[in-house]
Amino acid sequence: MRGKSHGGWMKRAILRVDDIDAATALADLWQVYRPCWERGIPVCLSIVPYSLPPWGRAGVGGDLGAFLTAQYRAGLVEIALHGWQHRYGELADGSVEAIRERLETGLAALRDAWPDVPIRVLIPPHEYLSRAGLQAARELGLEVCSTWAATHGGTRWAHWWGRLRRRVGLPFAPAKAGLWPTDVDVLDFERCEESDWPATERLLWLAGRWNAPVVFVQHYRRVLETGGVYARWLRWLERATACPDVQFVRFCDV
Numbered sequence: 001m002r003g004k005s006h007g008g009w010m011k012r013a014i015l016r017v018d019d020i021d022a023a024t025a026l027a028d029l030w031q032v033y034r035p036c037w038e039r040g041i042p043v044c045l046s047i048v049p050y051s052l053p054p055w056g057r058a059g060v061g062g063d064l065g066a067f068l069t070a071q072y073r074a075g076l077v078e079i080a081l082h083g084w085q086h087r088y089g090e091l092a093d094g095s096v097e098a099i100r101e102r103l104e105t106g107l108a109a110l111r112d113a114w115p116d117v118p119i120r121v122l123i124p125p126h127e128y129l130s131r132a133g134l135q136a137a138r139e140l141g142l143e144v145c146s147t148w149a150a151t152h153g154g155t156r157w158a159h160w161w162g163r164l165r166r167r168v169g170l171p172f173a174p175a176k177a178g179l180w181p182t183d184v185d186v187l188d189f190e191r192c193e194e195s196d197w198p199a200t201e202r203l204l205w206l207a208g209r210w211n212a213p214v215v216f217v218q219h220y221r222r223v224l225e226t227g228g229v230y231a232r233w234l235r236w237l238e239r240a241t242a243c244p245d246v247q248f249v250r251f252c253d254v
Contacts (some may be wrong), residue, residue: 046082046123049106083125092130100136145180174212
């Protein structure tokens with residue numbers, strides 16, 4: 001999927017949204033991502049299969065579940081597996097067999113909710129994945145999108161190398177063998193606004209140079225709960241969609 005724009009190679013981007021669960025309100029998702037969907041921009045939603053108390057139920061349902069089905073059929077949503085119960089270490093603690101069982105339980109819940117929707121990508125909760133967890137995911141045929149460290153087995157060496165890459169301005173890497181390393185945090189807007197677009201331009205430049213989508217990670221609750229972030233998100237999106245050489249895609253499109 002490589003095409004040319006007027007200024008050079010097309011730059012592809014994936015919008016990955018984390019922490020969709022039983023507490024997620026359809027109105028909240030609609031508020032944050034309606035500007036995407038109205039422009040035909042797809043959003044990849046990572047969904048927690050089993051929510052912890054006080055919700056304590058599987059996945060999402062009702063109006064939100066039906067809405068996501070319709071959005072998937074329209075090509076505007078991709079559904080990813082966000083672990084099992086979103087417990088810290090649930091995909092890092094234990095044997096390959098134990099972690100695979102948790103993933104199988106999570107996959108079953110999402111497939112029961114969306115039987116016609118393929119689930120192909122795992123987003124580890126808290127970006128925490130051990131070597132055993134990585135092996136369990138691959139045995140189930142799952143691709144993995146997470147930090148450099150997580151996609152390389154969570155070893156001390158992988159954490160060190162990931163920090164070094166970020167320090168030299170390489171917070172993501174081209175996908176390889178079903179692994180999508182991304183340490184990109186621009187869309188949580190934790191830095192000063194003046195850095196939003198320069199950081200984005202650098203990432204998009206790398207995406208074009210490598211012919212590899214950059215995965216932007218966002219937590220939708222932060223966009224709504226932190227003062228001024230929603231307006232920054234809309235300004236960022238307006239600027240990104242004004243670029244003729246930027247194309248938003250899903251994992252399954254690549």
